[in-house]
Structure formats: C-alpha cells, structure tokens
Amino acid sequence: MILPKNNRLTEPEVDQLRAIVGEFGCRIQPIVGDVRTIYAIVGDERHELMINRLEGLEFVDRVDTIQSPHKLMDIKSDLARHRVKVGGVTLGQDLLIMAGHCTIDPKNPNLFYETAAAVKEAGAHAIRGGVWKPRTNPYAFQGDNKSLDILMEGSRRTGLPVDTEVMDEEQLKLALAAGVQVLQIGARNALNYSLLRQVGAAIAGKPVAVLLKRGMHTGTLNEFISAAEYIVNFGNPNVILCPRGTQPGLDGYRNHPDESITPLLKERTWAPVVVDPSHSVGKAHYVPACALAAVAYGADGLCIEAHVEPSRGLGDDPKQAVTPAVLAGLIKDAKALHAARRSPRTATL
Amino acid sequence: MILPKNNRLTEPEVDQLRAIVGEFGCRIQPIVGDVRTIYAIVGDERHELMINRLEGLEFVDRVDTIQSPHKLMDIKSDLARHRVKVGGVTLGQDLLIMAGHCTIDPKNPNLFYETAAAVKEAGAHAIRGGVWKPRTNPYAFQGDNKSLDILMEGSRRTGLPVDTEVMDEEQLKLALAAGVQVLQIGARNALNYSLLRQVGAAIAGKPVAVLLKRGMHTGTLNEFISAAEYIVNFGNPNVILCPRGTQPGLDGYRNHPDESITPLLKERTWAPVVVDPSHSVGKAHYVPACALAAVAYGADGLCIEAHVEPSRGLGDDPKQAVTPAVLAGLIKDAKALHAARRSPRTATL
Amino acid sequence: MILPKNNRLTEPEVDQLRAIVGEFGCRIQPIVGDVRTIYAIVGDERHELMINRLEGLEFVDRVDTIQSPHKLMDIKSDLARHRVKVGGVTLGQDLLIMAGHCTIDPKNPNLFYETAAAVKEAGAHAIRGGVWKPRTNPYAFQGDNKSLDILMEGSRRTGLPVDTEVMDEEQLKLALAAGVQVLQIGARNALNYSLLRQVGAAIAGKPVAVLLKRGMHTGTLNEFISAAEYIVNFGNPNVILCPRGTQPGLDGYRNHPDESITPLLKERTWAPVVVDPSHSVGKAHYVPACALAAVAYGADGLCIEAHVEPSRGLGDDPKQAVTPAVLAGLIKDAKALHAARRSPRTATL
Amino acid sequence: MILPKNNRLTEPEVDQLRAIVGEFGCRIQPIVGDVRTIYAIVGDERHELMINRLEGLEFVDRVDTIQSPHKLMDIKSDLARHRVKVGGVTLGQDLLIMAGHCTIDPKNPNLFYETAAAVKEAGAHAIRGGVWKPRTNPYAFQGDNKSLDILMEGSRRTGLPVDTEVMDEEQLKLALAAGVQVLQIGARNALNYSLLRQVGAAIAGKPVAVLLKRGMHTGTLNEFISAAEYIVNFGNPNVILCPRGTQPGLDGYRNHPDESITPLLKERTWAPVVVDPSHSVGKAHYVPACALAAVAYGADGLCIEAHVEPSRGLGDDPKQAVTPAVLAGLIKDAKALHAARRSPRTATL
Known part of the structure; x- marks a missing residue:
C-alpha cells in the first residue's frame, strides 16, 4: 500500500511506481477515494529494496506492507x-x-x-x-x-x-x-x-x-x-x-x-x-x-x-x-x- | 548526597555548599573515600529549591535524595x-x-x-x-x-x-x-x-x-x-x-x-x-x-x-x-x- | 484501509463492514491482491467511533486511516x-x-x-x-x-x-x-x-x-x-x-x-x-x-x-x-x- | 553508597555489609543523618560481584556507585x-x-x-x-x-x-x-x-x-x-x-x-x-x-x-x-x- 504525500499522483508519478514494482514482479492498482487515491501493490510485496526505492520517491509518504516477512515462523506456515x-x-x-x-x-x-x-x-x-x-x-x-x-x-x-x-x-x-x-x-x-x-x-x-x-x-x-x-x-x-x-x-x-x-x-x-x-x-x-x-x-x-x-x-x-x-x-x-x-x-x- | 564533578572539592567550594544548605536548616558532612569525597546533607533534604541551587553549582555533578517526598502516601506514614x-x-x-x-x-x-x-x-x-x-x-x-x-x-x-x-x-x-x-x-x-x-x-x-x-x-x-x-x-x-x-x-x-x-x-x-x-x-x-x-x-x-x-x-x-x-x-x-x-x-x- | 486477520473475508463479513461504514456515509471498496484482499473505506474516514466499531470486529486486524484529523491545523488548511x-x-x-x-x-x-x-x-x-x-x-x-x-x-x-x-x-x-x-x-x-x-x-x-x-x-x-x-x-x-x-x-x-x-x-x-x-x-x-x-x-x-x-x-x-x-x-x-x-x-x- | 530499606541498620546487618566489602578490599563508613543512616563503601567500589551481593541482601534497597567503570575511556584516563x-x-x-x-x-x-x-x-x-x-x-x-x-x-x-x-x-x-x-x-x-x-x-x-x-x-x-x-x-x-x-x-x-x-x-x-x-x-x-x-x-x-x-x-x-x-x-x-x-x-x- 503506497501512501502518497498529496491526494492524487500525476500520471508520470504513477508510471514511476509502476516501473519500480514491475522490476520485482508486482503491479500497481490505484484505489480512488473521494478525497484521496492510494496505490496498492499487487504481488509479493516483501522486497525490502523495492520498498526502499518507493519510499525514496519524493512524492511518496510511506509504504505499508501487510504480508508477514516470516516464511517459516509465521503462524500460517x-x-x-x-x-x-x-x-x-x-x-x-x-x-x-x-x-x-x-x-x-x-x-x-x-x-x-x-x-x-x-x-x-x-x-x-x-x-x-x-x-x-x-x-x-x-x-x-x-x-x-x-x-x-x-x-x-x-x-x-x-x-x-x-x-x-x-x-x-x-x-x-x-x-x-x-x-x-x-x-x-x-x-x-x-x-x-x-x-x-x-x-x-x-x-x-x-x-x-x-x-x-x-x-x-x-x-x-x-x-x-x-x-x-x-x-x-x-x-x-x-x-x-x-x-x-x-x-x-x-x-x-x-x-x-x-x-x-x-x-x-x-x-x-x-x-x-x-x-x-x-x-x-x-x-x-x-x-x-x-x-x-x-x-x-x-x-x-x-x-x-x-x-x-x-x-x-x-x-x-x-x-x-x-x-x-x-x-x-x-x-x-x-x-x-x-x-x-x-x-x-x-x-x- | 552531593556528588561533585571532581574527586575532591576545595574549601571555598564546600563553604558554598554549607551556605546553601544552611539556609534550609541542613548541614554538610563530607565522606572521605580513598579516591573521592562525597558530601552528605544532614537534615531534611526534601527542599526542591535547595536541590536546584546545589545542582546549579558548576562543580556539582548531581544531588541524590533518599527521603521520600510523600509525607502522607508513604508506606511509613x-x-x-x-x-x-x-x-x-x-x-x-x-x-x-x-x-x-x-x-x-x-x-x-x-x-x-x-x-x-x-x-x-x-x-x-x-x-x-x-x-x-x-x-x-x-x-x-x-x-x-x-x-x-x-x-x-x-x-x-x-x-x-x-x-x-x-x-x-x-x-x-x-x-x-x-x-x-x-x-x-x-x-x-x-x-x-x-x-x-x-x-x-x-x-x-x-x-x-x-x-x-x-x-x-x-x-x-x-x-x-x-x-x-x-x-x-x-x-x-x-x-x-x-x-x-x-x-x-x-x-x-x-x-x-x-x-x-x-x-x-x-x-x-x-x-x-x-x-x-x-x-x-x-x-x-x-x-x-x-x-x-x-x-x-x-x-x-x-x-x-x-x-x-x-x-x-x-x-x-x-x-x-x-x-x-x-x-x-x-x-x-x-x-x-x-x-x-x-x-x-x-x-x- | 481495513486490514483483515485472514487473507480474504467471507461475504457476510464484508457485509458487516458495509453496514458499519454505511452508518457514517462511507462505502467499502475491496482491493484484491494475489495473496490477500484489503478493504478501502471510501468517504470521510475520520470517525473515531466508526473505526472503533470496525476494530471491534473479530476478523479485523486493524484500520489504518490516512486523512489528517486536523481540519484547521493541517498544512493544507x-x-x-x-x-x-x-x-x-x-x-x-x-x-x-x-x-x-x-x-x-x-x-x-x-x-x-x-x-x-x-x-x-x-x-x-x-x-x-x-x-x-x-x-x-x-x-x-x-x-x-x-x-x-x-x-x-x-x-x-x-x-x-x-x-x-x-x-x-x-x-x-x-x-x-x-x-x-x-x-x-x-x-x-x-x-x-x-x-x-x-x-x-x-x-x-x-x-x-x-x-x-x-x-x-x-x-x-x-x-x-x-x-x-x-x-x-x-x-x-x-x-x-x-x-x-x-x-x-x-x-x-x-x-x-x-x-x-x-x-x-x-x-x-x-x-x-x-x-x-x-x-x-x-x-x-x-x-x-x-x-x-x-x-x-x-x-x-x-x-x-x-x-x-x-x-x-x-x-x-x-x-x-x-x-x-x-x-x-x-x-x-x-x-x-x-x-x-x-x-x-x-x-x- | 549503600542505601538501606530502613532508616538505620542493626549491628549484625552492618557486619554483613562489612564482611562482603572486606572480601573485595573495601570498608564501610556509616554516615549518620538525623533521619537516616547511609553506608559509604570506601575503597575501589567497581566490583560487579560485590555490588550484586550487597544488593542481594534483603535489607538493602540499592547501591549507588560513583566511580567510572571505564579505566581507559574515562575523560580522566x-x-x-x-x-x-x-x-x-x-x-x-x-x-x-x-x-x-x-x-x-x-x-x-x-x-x-x-x-x-x-x-x-x-x-x-x-x-x-x-x-x-x-x-x-x-x-x-x-x-x-x-x-x-x-x-x-x-x-x-x-x-x-x-x-x-x-x-x-x-x-x-x-x-x-x-x-x-x-x-x-x-x-x-x-x-x-x-x-x-x-x-x-x-x-x-x-x-x-x-x-x-x-x-x-x-x-x-x-x-x-x-x-x-x-x-x-x-x-x-x-x-x-x-x-x-x-x-x-x-x-x-x-x-x-x-x-x-x-x-x-x-x-x-x-x-x-x-x-x-x-x-x-x-x-x-x-x-x-x-x-x-x-x-x-x-x-x-x-x-x-x-x-x-x-x-x-x-x-x-x-x-x-x-x-x-x-x-x-x-x-x-x-x-x-x-x-x-x-x-x-x-x-x-
């Protein structure tokens, strides 16, 4: 889940997101709200470098990941x-x-x-x-x-x-x-x-x-x-x-x-x-x-x-x-x- | 208990301690160790202003008080x-x-x-x-x-x-x-x-x-x-x-x-x-x-x-x-x- | 953004989400990922009671809100x-x-x-x-x-x-x-x-x-x-x-x-x-x-x-x-x- | 500096203090206040085991040490x-x-x-x-x-x-x-x-x-x-x-x-x-x-x-x-x- 600093990103900005997550086999799905749009990462989001690169973009506030990083220790493993x-x-x-x-x-x-x-x-x-x-x-x-x-x-x-x-x-x-x-x-x-x-x-x-x-x-x-x-x-x-x-x-x-x-x-x-x-x-x-x-x-x-x-x-x-x-x-x-x-x-x- | 920054205080420094605690009805008792001397406050040491003034002296590191500040809530009241x-x-x-x-x-x-x-x-x-x-x-x-x-x-x-x-x-x-x-x-x-x-x-x-x-x-x-x-x-x-x-x-x-x-x-x-x-x-x-x-x-x-x-x-x-x-x-x-x-x-x- | 405990919610569970946010003038938009589905709240999500009620549901892990709660102090006000x-x-x-x-x-x-x-x-x-x-x-x-x-x-x-x-x-x-x-x-x-x-x-x-x-x-x-x-x-x-x-x-x-x-x-x-x-x-x-x-x-x-x-x-x-x-x-x-x-x-x- | 739980220790209790610090080449000097007596450790007090043993005594509240444990890194070394x-x-x-x-x-x-x-x-x-x-x-x-x-x-x-x-x-x-x-x-x-x-x-x-x-x-x-x-x-x-x-x-x-x-x-x-x-x-x-x-x-x-x-x-x-x-x-x-x-x-x- 990518949370941008502004309420909506421009198309070139979204393209930058797409380019980065694409390198890691993921894609972007915008979620359009009344006030604000956020951008879901669809695919395996547990790539530390992908997240670092997304958070390095000046228009990105933060990236929330929801998948457990623990393949073996996880309660569902x-x-x-x-x-x-x-x-x-x-x-x-x-x-x-x-x-x-x-x-x-x-x-x-x-x-x-x-x-x-x-x-x-x-x-x-x-x-x-x-x-x-x-x-x-x-x-x-x-x-x-x-x-x-x-x-x-x-x-x-x-x-x-x-x-x-x-x-x-x-x-x-x-x-x-x-x-x-x-x-x-x-x-x-x-x-x-x-x-x-x-x-x-x-x-x-x-x-x-x-x-x-x-x-x-x-x-x-x-x-x-x-x-x-x-x-x-x-x-x-x-x-x-x-x-x-x-x-x-x-x-x-x-x-x-x-x-x-x-x-x-x-x-x-x-x-x-x-x-x-x-x-x-x-x-x-x-x-x-x-x-x-x-x-x-x-x-x-x-x-x-x-x-x-x-x-x-x-x-x-x-x-x-x-x-x-x-x-x-x-x-x-x-x-x-x-x-x-x-x-x-x-x-x- | 007054802990000075250096191992021992000079006499004029100790006199400054004495002058301050004296205003609050207390006196100073030096405890001479092999390496260092510390200075006990004898009397009721629960005066916030006295402690602030002692800690304001440049040669004092800190003052430790050992009496409970709670006259009524204390387990011994x-x-x-x-x-x-x-x-x-x-x-x-x-x-x-x-x-x-x-x-x-x-x-x-x-x-x-x-x-x-x-x-x-x-x-x-x-x-x-x-x-x-x-x-x-x-x-x-x-x-x-x-x-x-x-x-x-x-x-x-x-x-x-x-x-x-x-x-x-x-x-x-x-x-x-x-x-x-x-x-x-x-x-x-x-x-x-x-x-x-x-x-x-x-x-x-x-x-x-x-x-x-x-x-x-x-x-x-x-x-x-x-x-x-x-x-x-x-x-x-x-x-x-x-x-x-x-x-x-x-x-x-x-x-x-x-x-x-x-x-x-x-x-x-x-x-x-x-x-x-x-x-x-x-x-x-x-x-x-x-x-x-x-x-x-x-x-x-x-x-x-x-x-x-x-x-x-x-x-x-x-x-x-x-x-x-x-x-x-x-x-x-x-x-x-x-x-x-x-x-x-x-x-x- | 509602993050459920399991990877996907059942339809009756999603209906419960809809019923709650509906009382506050919002609606639910599911975001379907490969591994997991999360649920965006579309509308004004700054209702403390709405969030408390959502978080009170046993199948909900947590609710992340992204709108500032500060109408006047916000940098964009x-x-x-x-x-x-x-x-x-x-x-x-x-x-x-x-x-x-x-x-x-x-x-x-x-x-x-x-x-x-x-x-x-x-x-x-x-x-x-x-x-x-x-x-x-x-x-x-x-x-x-x-x-x-x-x-x-x-x-x-x-x-x-x-x-x-x-x-x-x-x-x-x-x-x-x-x-x-x-x-x-x-x-x-x-x-x-x-x-x-x-x-x-x-x-x-x-x-x-x-x-x-x-x-x-x-x-x-x-x-x-x-x-x-x-x-x-x-x-x-x-x-x-x-x-x-x-x-x-x-x-x-x-x-x-x-x-x-x-x-x-x-x-x-x-x-x-x-x-x-x-x-x-x-x-x-x-x-x-x-x-x-x-x-x-x-x-x-x-x-x-x-x-x-x-x-x-x-x-x-x-x-x-x-x-x-x-x-x-x-x-x-x-x-x-x-x-x-x-x-x-x-x-x- | 040994701070006891009660205002004064009994003689047998002080003897216990003396026996422990004596094993580490130190001695005890009581500091008698109006309300309370505390007990200074005279000598090199930087023995972790000595302190642990003192703090293990049921009548001791805590031991404060004032010497730096850093022989080489200390500003005075x-x-x-x-x-x-x-x-x-x-x-x-x-x-x-x-x-x-x-x-x-x-x-x-x-x-x-x-x-x-x-x-x-x-x-x-x-x-x-x-x-x-x-x-x-x-x-x-x-x-x-x-x-x-x-x-x-x-x-x-x-x-x-x-x-x-x-x-x-x-x-x-x-x-x-x-x-x-x-x-x-x-x-x-x-x-x-x-x-x-x-x-x-x-x-x-x-x-x-x-x-x-x-x-x-x-x-x-x-x-x-x-x-x-x-x-x-x-x-x-x-x-x-x-x-x-x-x-x-x-x-x-x-x-x-x-x-x-x-x-x-x-x-x-x-x-x-x-x-x-x-x-x-x-x-x-x-x-x-x-x-x-x-x-x-x-x-x-x-x-x-x-x-x-x-x-x-x-x-x-x-x-x-x-x-x-x-x-x-x-x-x-x-x-x-x-x-x-x-x-x-x-x-x-």
Whole structure:
C-alpha cells in the first residue's frame, strides 16, 4: 500500500511506481477515494529494496506492507504443527520449567551439582547454567571453559538436559561437542545475525533446541521473530522464544517485565514462549509474582535462576536467584494456574 | 548526597555548599573515600529549591535524595493503617471488581441499565460509566450531562456505587451534587495539579473515593504517588491507584500493560492498587489474561469495561468491552487466583 | 484501509463492514491482491467511533486511516497562510527570542525588572516570567498572585509582551484581565482538554497568542497538533508549538531534547515552532548548543530561561537559567545560523 | 553508597555489609543523618560481584556507585591526550567528513567509483561503502565478498581511506587483509562482546581505526562507552563513537535522532564523536538539518550516506543517500558552523 504525500499522483508519478514494482514482479492498482487515491501493490510485496526505492520517491509518504516477512515462523506456515520438546515436556502441552545458576562457579562445582539436584527435586525439567557470560564491564568475570565440564556433569547426575548461552562460533562448537541440549542466544546477541546463522547451521539435523532471548532493549515483535527465522531457516525448527524484560527498566526492577507480549507472539508465530522472570524483575523476591503473570498471559514455560545458596553465587545469582524452596512453591502455583487457564480467546480465558 | 564533578572539592567550594544548605536548616558532612569525597546533607533534604541551587553549582555533578517526598502516601506514614472501602469491599482484603461502560450513550439509557444489572449479576461491586470523555480529536463525541442522570439511575437500580471521570471543576461539582461515589481522574489529567487540588478540596469530609489513573505516558512511580499526595493532603485519604497501561503501546496492544508495577507501588505506599486491564490491552479478547496477570502481581482489584452489546457501545466499548459472560468467567478465575496467592515476599508467592 | 486477520473475508463479513461504514456515509471498496484482499473505506474516514466499531470486529486486524484529523491545523488548511506575530516579530520570517525567569520571586521584584531589562538589551523580543508553577511535589512553592503585577510591570518598563503559564480557569481570567499577551500551556496540561477549550474560548477575538508546550512525556505528533486544534477551533489562530524535551530524560539531561521534531511538525502543520532548550537539557551550560541545534532544525524561535543572578532564582532558575551575557552570545550565533540556513528541502539545507 | 530499606541498620546487618566489602578490599563508613543512616563503601567500589551481593541482601534497597567503570575511556584516563586521525584529519581539530554508499552493488562497481570520486570532490576525507549488510529479514541481500575488492579499488582511485562494517571474525580477517583503514561495528553488534574483543585484538598495533556505532535501541551512555573500552583494552586506542539514532523512531523519522548526546559523551570520555545523520533520520531530505544540529552539539565529524544516483542504490541508499551536490552544500554549511562554534561551556557556545 503506497501512501502518497498529496491526494492524487500525476500520471508520470504513477508510471514511476509502476516501473519500480514491475522490476520485482508486482503491479500497481490505484484505489480512488473521494478525497484521496492510494496505490496498492499487487504481488509479493516483501522486497525490502523495492520498498526502499518507493519510499525514496519524493512524492511518496510511506509504504505499508501487510504480508508477514516470516516464511517459516509465521503462524500460517507449514511448521505451525511442529512441537518443540525439552526434557520430556512437549511445549504447548505441559508447562516447562528450566532452572539453575546464572553463572557456574568453576572453583565450586559442588554448588552447581547441589542446585541441579535441588531444582530437579523441586520439579524442574531442565537445568540452566552459565558457562560464558557477557558483561557490560570488560573487567568483570567472563566465564571459564572448565565450567562446561561441570555443566555436563550436572546433566549426567540429574539425567536432565542443560541450557547454556553461547556468544561466538568457538563457544558454539565447544558446547555442541560437549553435548549441550539447549543452546541459549542471549539478549545482547538478538541482532547478531552472524551468530544466528552460525547457530542455525550448526544445529541442523541435531537433537538440539535453541532458547532465543528477546533483545535487551524494547524492540518490535517482528525483530524478535525474524531472529528466530534466521535459525530455523537452516532446517532445525526447535526454537523457543524467551521474553526476559527490556531496557529501560521500570523504577525498581532490573528491566521492564514483558511477559505481556506472549499473546501477541502467539498470534503471529507457532513457536513456544518460555518467559524468564528472573531477568525481568532482577530481584529474587519479585520473581514468583512475575512467573505467575507469565502463566496468566499464556506462557508455555518458565526459565528461572535458582541457587542452593544465592549469596555464594557468581554473576546475578546473589541478587536474583530464588532458593529451591521458593522454586518448589512457585512451580506448584504456576502449574495450578496453567491447568486452570484455557485459550486466551475463550470467554473464561 | 552531593556528588561533585571532581574527586575532591576545595574549601571555598564546600563553604558554598554549607551556605546553601544552611539556609534550609541542613548541614554538610563530607565522606572521605580513598579516591573521592562525597558530601552528605544532614537534615531534611526534601527542599526542591535547595536541590536546584546545589545542582546549579558548576562543580556539582548531581544531588541524590533518599527521603521520600510523600509525607502522607508513604508506606511509613501514619495513614498506612487506613483501609479504603468501595461497594462493601475493603480493599486489601477482598478483590474489588468495578465494571461497566466506557461511555454512556445518552440516547440509549437502557443499554446502560442492562449492563449495570448484568455486571452486578456477574459479581461486580461497583459500576463504571463515562459521562464526559476526553478525546484527542476535538470533533469526537465528548459526552453529555444527561448521562449523569442515567449513571445515577443505574446506581439506584443496582444498589451499587458508581464511578465516573471528571475533568474540570464544573463536572466535579455536578458529579458530587448527583451523588457519584467514586470520582475518576483520567490518565490525561495525571499531572493536572489544579484539578487534583480541586478534587482533594471538594471531597474532604465526604464519603467519596477517588480512582486515580496513572498518567498516559510512562512516568515515574514518584510522579504517580505525588498526584495522590495532592488529593489526600486535603483530608480525605480514600484514594485508589489505577495502572492502566502507558504509551507508547506494545506492538498490537493499545498501551504497554503495566500491572507489573503493583509490587513496586506496594513497597512505597499503603494505597490500594486497582488495575484497568481494558485500557492496558485495548482489545476485549486480551482482557482476561491481563486481568489475571494483575492479580498475579498482587492487585487489590480490577476495573473493567463491560457491555451487554459491545458493538452498540460508544467510545472504546466496541473494541475493548467484554460481555457479561466473559466478565463472569474472568471474575471467577481472578478470585480463585487472588485466594491462592499470598504475600509476594513469602516463599510460595 | 481495513486490514483483515485472514487473507480474504467471507461475504457476510464484508457485509458487516458495509453496514458499519454505511452508518457514517462511507462505502467499502475491496482491493484484491494475489495473496490477500484489503478493504478501502471510501468517504470521510475520520470517525473515531466508526473505526472503533470496525476494530471491534473479530476478523479485523486493524484500520489504518490516512486523512489528517486536523481540519484547521493541517498544512493544507485555509489557515496555512496565517502568520503569528509576537513582540513585533512575524514568526516564519525573523527568529523570535523569548527569555526570562522560570519563576518570579514575589519578594524580589527588582530581580525580575533587572532581568527583563537585560534580556531586552541582549536582543529578546518578549519576556517570560512564571507567576504560577506546577510542581510534582505538593509542598513546593506553587507561585503567588502578586507576581502577576510584577510581570505586567516588567512588560510596561520594557515595552515588550510577556508570557506566563496558566493552569486553570481562575488563573486564565486573572492573566487576561491583567493584559498578558502570551499565555503558556505547560507540558503537564498538554492533554487537559477542559483547559485547552477554556483557553480557546477566552482568547477568541483578543490580541493574545498561546505558547503550547509539548506534553511532558514522549507522545505522538498527532497528539501535539490535536491539542492546538482544540484551541484554534474557537477562532483565534495565534498558537505556537513549543517542543521542550520529553521524559524519560537522556542520561545527564533533564529531558530528552526534541528539537529534531521541528521538520516533522512543519510538514504537517502551518503553526510556527519555538523551541525551549532550557527545559530540554535542564542545565545552563548545555543550553547554547541545544538552542543552536533547534535553529539548525528550522525552529522559528527560542524560549529561554535567563536570569541576572541565576543562583538567587526560584524554581528551575538556579540550575537552568543562563546569564544575560550568555544569552547575548547565544542570540548572535542563533541569528547568524538562522540567516544562513534555508529550506531543509533544498540542496544546501 | 549503600542505601538501606530502613532508616538505620542493626549491628549484625552492618557486619554483613562489612564482611562482603572486606572480601573485595573495601570498608564501610556509616554516615549518620538525623533521619537516616547511609553506608559509604570506601575503597575501589567497581566490583560487579560485590555490588550484586550487597544488593542481594534483603535489607538493602540499592547501591549507588560513583566511580567510572571505564579505566581507559574515562575523560580522566591517561589516554585523554590521545588524538584519533582519519584521512589526514585530526579529530578534535578539523571536522571529519566520511561519505559514500550504504551498500556497494557488486554488479555495478562503477557506481561506487563515481560516488567515491564525487564525494572526494565535495570535500569528504574518507569513503564509506558497505560490503556485508546486517538485515532483519534473513531473505534480504546480505552483501557479497566481491564488493570488498570494489571498496579497496575505490580507496586506491581516490587516495582516501575507506570504512566498512564487519560482523564476524571471518569478515574481520578479510577486511584487514584487504587493507581497510576504518572498521565499522554496527548498531546491531553494540553489545556483541565477542566481536568487540576480536576486533580489539585484531587491530592492536595496526594503523586502523574503529567507528563504533551506538546500539540500535536507546541504551545508556555507560553501555556505549563500555563497548569502546572492550576494544581499546587490547592496545589500539583509535576508536570513534558514532551516534546514529535509536529505536523506537520518532513519528516520521527512521530512528530517534541522538546527536544531542554529544556533550554528555564529551564530559565522560576523550573519544571523538562522529555523528551519522543518515540513519538518524532515514530520509535524504532531512539529513542536512540533522548534520548541522550534530555540529551545533559539538560533533567532531559526520558520516553520511551519499550516492551519485540514489534511486539505483542498494540497501538504504534509495531512501537516505544524498547526492554529491547536496553533500557539498551540507559540508560547506557544517564547516562554517564548526568554525563559528567554540566550547559548549563558554558564554557564546
């Protein structure tokens, strides 16, 4: 839909429109209103360059496109029947719980093993544990390759899959070689298309899933879903969308909680949504309320920072990790609400 | 706390600080660190002009104040034991449900009477009905004084209190004269201090409550609580804080839902929080999920647009009003969750 | 333009569209694309209720309107040839400079008289002086009626028009009775439609102009221009748009400077734009750069806080008022740039 | 500075503070006010883990740090005397102009050569040309290695240095091997710390500079400066900060122009600031005003998209590239303003 600056275009102007869209196999259909004429693009309008060239014309105000740019992630794509599974849970049926350390302390492996056992006992289906950490401050602890062994040992001891963040090709290779079952793309790499392509290519044909965090700052849903399209495009559709709060944060929270985007994502894409309430609020005592709100909005799962002794943790754990006891209560309440709620489009939810 | 631009101030600079704070009955205490010295203000630091004058000094970077500016609304004020009551419900104990039309249609009073009866039947404790409406577009329907009679007749027929928005002194007088029990200050008037003062003065000593909506655009919590301080300052402490979503809206919602501020408000103020999910999301089919999320975050009540026949409504009703059947389901689910959840600081919520 | 959720609507669905738009004198024209059909509204589509009812249909995704809602403020309205004049300056020709106190100190009238004389000497065409002040904190100094006499005396002594903010009907009447030439609507009242209507009605037929500040928080241009439409609608078209920075502020500035909206406003409306750099940045030493940037973007004038002795000022003056010497330099540089720059659409600006 | 939730801490609570900060070589100094006691951290407080552990204590409200986390980028670091040079221009003395294509068209090398010659003629000191392009849509044109040869041929023909964006290690190696003089880190990789480290390590000891774009979404200044610290930390201090507008965009611009952060950056860091007005506004006809505003705010240079025939360009060029004639006029005006303005802290700017 081309919206011109003036109420009607001249014939030579319309010819310019025709010439441009013609190069992309489209044609122009004017819609003549009483006051104003607008110009529909008939054909496949998803050509970024075509739109840029149209918007570059001085008599064009803007071009609105109405087709989804997501061939694979779109709710109407053939993949819409695909179901992602993690740790024995089929997303979309049961509520998936992932829990564990923000950062594994390479000097205290037992803390991680204890947490892994405790969160399994509390009801978690997968264990999270940070091996490498992105830090705004270059002089902060950035993680340690040794933690990868600790992570996998935690997986073996519990029999549960593990999730860890990878930030570059080297970490990606190490994580896959070690057998990590869920690769996490962090909020700082949500627009790092080189990494998204590398991850997509590396997991093709492998029984591995990707937990894709939403970008750190408030962006569009299109941006979020496009990042997933980059990965799925290589053949492995096991991608999970993870809202985790955005910057700037609300007065008193670490981020601005964004579990409310869940219904909007679910209208556009078939991908499951697993919310991270820990980063959303950033303090342990707010986490249970945020987790429950995520389930209220229809989330398929929760990814929570938990630690047997938060004050001894590294990274964000001293602030935002809940104890296994809190986690157990939270899981119980979340499961009850998940069972009670039905489709957000029905009368009673 | 005065943070200077350089690591240490000279004695004449410190003397300037002393001279300014001395005028306001405060004194300066330097805190000498290894690298840097900062300067604490000892005494009552809540003088806006004192802070402006300190920040106006070229060697001062900024002044951080740590005392709450809210003498009455603060969680530690003597009013913290006050309980607001509406329609037989004590806020903080039971979940308050307010529901009804965005806008009363003066040509179709029966629609409002039917809605009033239906939302009472569904479980609502108070009826909302817009008499006068703020509109971005000056040529849109702005309401009608006749609707005030319809509103009060709805109150009489149901025996329930009614809520309506007032935007200026004339409307305030009319509403109070008619017997409106809950006055609403809308999101566009959240910083209209003249109106806040007029309302505070007018309700002093009267059995009337105020539903104070959060400002239309994302502002600070301080701004929201200060607006309430303006009202309470005149003697009637029956004020209710109402988050209703903020601008800019999330991709697909009318506003950015903000029920997540509830725990942050409750740490700062004793005032009850009643969330408006209808304006937050702006489309009827998203309302139940948002309402449930508000209860998950600890809201004391919900204010919901409902209509017996949404498509015949004026204002926002055709888009965002739920039917009485949806409302009844929503109330049932919300009450169950409200009963299940406990303090957000305990282990299990 | 009605965008449905599915690629094509059924005939009964299209009939529903036709029935609704028919009530408002419009008709539906389908535009059949290869993949999708959209539905144009032919006729005057500026009916808020029509749009709300269309968007309330479950098969409608959204409705895009392309007609300007501003009958009078629109760049294409008959008023586009109107020129606003203040203090002998025709806006759009010469650069208007307004300068003076944030707040007049009723106990020190001479400070204001000295500033008024000094800013006239520096080149200002109008004097600003706050009589009544909106404050987030209800216990801060809120202004004093006595200051109105001081303001007018400043006008008489300099022979220049004066600008002051009014926040309610009482202040409006006092200011007009005293002979204030420029009424200011502050950033906190940008959506206070009752006040906008009162001001519009009160100034009709009078030689008075309105300086309309942009809302305090980032809002749409439509919102800003609509506020002006409320005023002009009563017959006096002497309205000036005043960007003044928006909340949340940039790291280190009081607000987020927004002089960059000037070209966007000028494409939509004929109204002159006078930028307030003082509130935009909030500290005196940043003001000259911001003022110059405003002129770079095509502003028609500047409204600046200035004070002969900033540290003795009330309100924001100790922080953000520039001295007359700084003001004189700033005016010189701004006039040189204003003279040098030409239309932003030509090759060299 | 530790701000507790209550007015005073108990002795055991203070002991907990002491134990934590003691592990990091700091000590606690209480500051006793009339109403409240706060607790200063004496020593080097820049330990992220120490702060996280303090904030994890239930009786702590928040911890404010006042030391800059940027050892090298800080305005007070020893590097503050370092001057970055590009294309014969010493940043901080003369105004640097970089200009050229958003994207090089590998099928039409002559278009780039013509633009390179034309922007040199117009007064540019360096040529920009995109070889690889990040795209939200995975199916859009992503660039071509062949364009790297075209880029370098443009450099040889004009004798000017060239700038191009690299997004991963492979592109980094190719660009350095080819002899690219200015590496660009794009707005989508502003938080990609793996890439920042790879770039820092790769350029150490080489006569190469980095143009570091600000992140795509509004982030803090600290975040921006920290990204530069990652690079400089490896030994090559030739880093240039490039504001380029942030998301969400202003009504009608591609982004929200952010040249106004220039004075704030310059107070914190010694690094030069080169503004990109092309991405800030996103349409060619707004670029000259934005460029001039950047110079008004004290920018050290401009990075502008220019094209001999914008409508034949790829990527953003059809919309946002200016012609060489417009560029020449813009450079003339910008240089005049740059010469006229002086330090933003002096009276006349």
